[in-house]
Amino acid sequence: MPTLTGRNTRTLTGYAANLLDYPRWVIEREVDFTDCHLGGSFAEGDQRCAECQFGQACCWLNRNRATPSPNTPLEELLSALTTAVDYLRSSVRGDDAHPNQCECATCLWLHDASSFLRTNRHKT
Numbered sequence: 137m138p139t140l141t142g143r144n145t146r147t148l149t150g151y152a153a154n155l156l157d158y159p160r161w162v163i164e165r166e167v168d169f170t171d172c173h174l175g176g177s178f179a180e181g182d183q184r185c186a187e188c189q190f191g192q193a194c195c196w197l198n199r200n201r202a203t204p205s206p207n208t209p210l211e212e213l214l215s216a217l218t219t220a221v222d223y224l225r226s227s228v229r230g231d232d233a234h235p236n237q238c239e240c241a242t243c244l245w246l247h248d249a250s251s252f253l254r255t256n257r258h259k260t
């Protein structure tokens with residue numbers, strides 16, 4: 137998993153920002169903009185974006201493509217994290233390649249991210 141060095145992972149926001157690295161990396165590889173009429177710039181309210189199979193991932197990516205600044209409110213990071221967890225969870229759920237104790241990068245990330253969210257959701 138690529139992580140940036142020098143980031144303060146001992147603060148809640150630093151830890152949350154770090155957790156966002158993995159889904160950004162996965163989603164950027166998953167979404168295919170070859171046929172996108174907007175070249176990957178998600179537009180709220182655009183009918184084609186609403187119907188696009190990559191709509192949800194693309195929308196997330198457009199909000200979270202940049203590494204969050206140290207001043208990003210925790211609430212915002214947690215909400216981006218929640219969406220990423222839902223997205224990745226739905227991509228592994230019911231897939232035989234990911235049994236309950238699966239140790240692939242995605243399942244391990246989901247485990248970390250969900251327990252982080254469980255612990256910190258009430259703090260915003």
Ligand SMILES: [Zn+2]
Binds near residue numbers: 234235
């Ligand atoms: Zn897995």
